[in-house]
Amino acid sequence: MTTTSLTGALLIGARDVTRDTTFVARRAVDGSALDIAFSCATPDDIRNACALADAAFDTYRHTSLSARATFLDAVATEIEALGEPLIERAHAESGLPVARLTGERGRTMGQLRMFASLLREGRCMDPRIDPALPDRKPMSRPDLRQIRMAVGPVAVFGASNFPLAFSAAGGDTASALAAGCPVVVRAHPAHPGTSELMGRAIRAAITRCTLPEGVFSLIGGPDYAIGATLVQDPAIMAVGYTGSRQGGLALGKIAAARPVPVPVYAEMSSINPVYLLPAALKADAETLGASFVVSLTMGAGQFCTNPGLILGVAGPDFDRFVAAAKAALETAPAPTMLTSGIRSAYEAGVERLAARPGIRALGRGPRGEDSACQAALFETDATTFAADPVMKEEIFGSCSLIVACPDIATLRTLTEALEGQLTATLHMKEADLEDARGLLPVLERKVGRILANAWPTGVEVCSAMVHGGPFPATSDPRTTSVGTGAIERFLRPVCYQDIPQALLPVGLRDGNQPPA
Template structure:
């Protein structure tokens, strides 16, 4: 029959219920009752995490790598059930859930390999200089050390890769930090079965039970209790700008502020250079439509803004894009709340001054079809609302008088996750001034591609200046994500017997 959810929290190895409950809202099948966590569950989980940190924070890299690989294996062992539950809760197709599971397990294995290598520790040694004049120098050794218990918030749009065992959890565990996850109420059954996999890996590897807990819940109070707990040392979050900013402010207002690594929102602008537009307008329009509708536009890297100059090339771009988007039709969105927000965003953009509707969207209950609008650069620059993310398949074409005005649009942007240049070789001189502008605006700058799809790799950056993320020096994807949950510690004249193992090993 397969795995059947029981609706409980996992707290330090125990499955426990709460008196209060909420009911899930799957796309298919009946809703199920899940325990609603609160301050008591948070306190129990975080205290267990702090106790476990005394052991887990001093485990070897090999022990943690084997643990990450065990989680990967346990997730794959539950693969069919994860797909079944995830599809029912989110409406995502089987192939998407299977691919996302592969990404989740793949990043666990990648992080295991990365920490085995040890280069991420940035180990440094300044040997003692006892005879130096006028003053001797002590022996100094530095290494990156884990910071302690980390709170992670599951994301609505990625039930696996950015949720229970996703990038934030995997990178914190790789660093040596226990994790307390607040599960997302959009997919609590999926969160529960993944937590079951992590619990099995903990038992297999003999790890302290307190290094992982999952607390289910739908209330804002639960999230507030978690980030305010004095034993939490950092927070990982992927979600909306409003919710993320509220949690960021709570972290900053604590008696001891903590870092909030929030990935919040982005319109991911695409700048189409003149020669590329003239030569490949139709091809680019069709490709943009495919990127805009991937996952029903519910990717944080969705390319919501295209900036180009008027002319025959843009006409071809628009026709190809609108034909493809119209053919795409309606698709189910992840939650009722996301669908409601998409409807509001479409209405706000459509009613803005100077905006021309090219393709009218429909959004019936939880189903949505794409919407496309056109506006000149002057009107776009005059209305900040048009530069705000609308989560879903909504695109705005911003028309400029020439490359100079396109550059004005680039300079006006707030922080982005990505920025894209579509160009041919003949556009190189025109494109050159965009690079120093866009690299200050975005964490990832692309040429001749579209940003949907984030590779889990050493060089990847998934972050950017605010409001794309709350910490522009960090990434939530790729091996550099592990560094978020480490801090440098210098040991002066420390006997080898007292040093962390990583300073006495290769």
């Protein structure tokens, strides 16, 4: 079983590796240093981790789907066995509430078990068979069989805002392991202790399931060069990343410049527009204003799907919404932000937006402690918004811009000029359906998930979920990082022509295909 004792070591396959160069984690609430010095990975450590992953690849990808499912279930069980020390450490490093982290742990175990169930169903490898037609005229057809298989070792970058569900054992790791890809995780430097605990849970499951040690390694350190070196390693065949646009683009350039370029599946930037259609505003303006602020300030706004842009038709009902939002903002919570760097970037973004011509500050929330996020709300008109690209940039935290438009046609015009987004939300009533129908074709080109009468914060982990979207929401709009479809990023199709049954992958042999 796993241990809750932290050592600060790098987890290179089955070995604990310590280095003289170290760094410390800091309490999110006050910046004070936490116990334990964590080793910084050297280029040799990264090469060793990647070499172990490469050596493990062929063995691991040829494990049966049921054996791989058992392994993912075992990882979930080992995470559960970590108990409260995991939650306590994650709370100290991230400042996220214990209740939120407890739910996030459940989500982490749930997505591991979701992929285990997917593997047991067997359809995710998408076997396709076109049997031979020897008597076909004018030309016969050979026996052709296609199946998807793992691409190779995957580099995963832990996300700052989800220390459990998008970190060492999070969604990218779970989907890559499900695909049959060994994983090398670059732990986020803001929560190295949480990452070590999760990494040890994965390693315990590897031992329990007698898998090769190179199936998983965990490296860390605050230097950006660590991630660059990892992506440049020739053993790495794909990259999963959640973070800033700047970081995602930098990794994409590194991956594209390799002798053998590889894909970077980066989730980067989104302001998640929300549309308040006229009938919905007329019926529910005050309720919408209050619920908007709840969504905006949840988790200090440190969600990829935070509602950073509100659009509606100017008029008395829109004014009622704005007044309700302003009132709710006055008593909104001021939660701790994840790191001092994230808080500094948030405040700089708010100041930059406040200084733009044509922007009007509607209010700030309570200040809270030095590490807290003071929510910010701004307003502008459609013409000003259309002319200023700065107003369309994401500010990571509880900041949003409300845009008053003269009519529905302007809503559509503004939407056509937006960048790609993770989500778009339509608040509407029956009388708004025609207006919504006019917006949908544009939204379908711009976003990965379209919501009705809800708020975008909160991502359900299930088969139908899409957590992705056109650039810069993600680097590849064809993919999702949440839901069973996430496995597709780490699979590629291989076709077998006239290959004897005994040499075919098990899933392509006669009678081994899953039921439709």
